[in-house]
Amino acid sequence: MQKLPRTFYLRPTLQVARDLLGKHFIRIHRGITLIGKIVEVEAYGRDDPASHSYRGKTKRNEVMFGEGGHLYVYFTYGMHFCANVVIGPEGKGEAVLIRAVEPIEGVEVMRENRCIGATGKRGNGEGNLTNGPAKFCQAFAIGRRENGADLLGDEIFIVEGDAIPARMIGRSSRIGIRNGVVKQWRFFVKGSKWVSKTKRPPSRPD
DNA sequence: TGGACGATCCCCT
DNA sequence: GGGGATCGTCCAT
Numbered sequence: 001m002q003k004l005p006r007t008f009y010l011r012p013t014l015q016v017a018r019d020l021l022g023k024h025f026i027r028i029h030r031g032i033t034l035i036g037k038i039v040e041v042e043a044y045g046r047d048d049p050a051s052h053s054y055r056g057k058t059k060r061n062e063v064m065f066g067e068g069g070h071l072y073v074y075f076t077y078g079m080h081f082c083a084n085v086v087i088g089p090e091g092k093g094e095a096v097l098i099r100a101v102e103p104i105e106g107v108e109v110m111r112e113n114r115c116i117g118a119t120g121k122r123g124n125g126e127g128n129l130t131n132g133p134a135k136f137c138q139a140f141a142i143g144r145r146e147n148g149a150d151l152l153g154d155e156i157f158i159v160e161g162d163a164i165p166a167r168m169i170g171r172s173s174r175i176g177i178r179n180g181v182v183k184q185w186r187f188f189v190k191g192s193k194w195v196s197k198t199k200r201p202p203s204r205p206d
Numbered sequence: 207t208g209g210a211c212g213a214t215c216c217c218c219t
Numbered sequence: 220g221g222g223g224a225t226c227g228t229c230c231a232t
Binding site for chain 3: 055058059060074075076077078079080
C-alpha cells in the first residue's frame with residue numbers, strides 16, 4: 001500500500017491528528033513487519049504549555065522543529081519512550097503523539113518485545129499489548145535510534161488503513177499533563193478496546 | 207553542579 | 220487507587 005505523502009503531514013495539526021485515526025502504522029524491524037491501526041492520538045501545538053516545544057528549540061526536541069513526516073521519539077520517567085509524528089513545515093514545532101494502536105500484524109513479535117507470555121499473563125491479556133504510548137513503542141521496538149526517522153523511508157511509515165466515520169471519533173482533554181488541560185486535543189476511536197486504559201478525562205458530550 | 211520533574215507503566219493494597 | 224522505578228533534560232544556583 002502507498003505511503004502517506006509528505007503533504008499529508010504539512011496540514012493543520014488538529015486535522016492531521018484526527019485523520020491519523022484508522023491509518024496503519026508500519027514498522028519493518030529485522031525483516032519482520034509489524035502493523036498497528038492507530039486508534040488514539042494527542043495533538044501538541046507550538047503555543048501550548050503542555051508541549052515540549054513550548055519553551056523553544058533544544059537539543060532534546062529539535063526533531064519536533066523539523067519538517068513534518070518525521071518521527072520524534074523521547075525518553076521519559078527514566079524508562080519509557082514515546083513516539084510522535086512531526087507535523088507542519090520545518091520550524092513549526094508541532095506533533096501528534098501516538099497513544100495507542102490495534103495490533104494488525106506481527107502480534108507474536110510485539111508480545112516478545114513487550115515480554116508478555118503467550119498466555120498474556122502480564123496485565124489484562126491482549127488489550128494490554130499496545131494501549132499506551134510507551135507500550136506501543138516497546139511493542140514496535142521504537143527507541144532512541146528511531147528518533148528523527150523519516151516516515152517516507154522504508155523502516156517506519158504510515159499507510160491508508162480503515163476510514164473512521166466522524167461519529168466514531170471521540171474527543172477529550174489530553175492525559176498525564178498539568179498545563180493545557182483545557183484543550184480538547186485527544187482523539188480516539190469510540191468503543192475500541194485498544195484505547196488506553198488509564199483514567200480518562202471527561203469526553204465531549206457530542 | 208545539583209535538584210526537581212516528567213506526554214508512563216506495573217504491582218500492590 | 221496509590222506509589223515506586225529510574226534517568227535525561229533543563230534551569231537555577
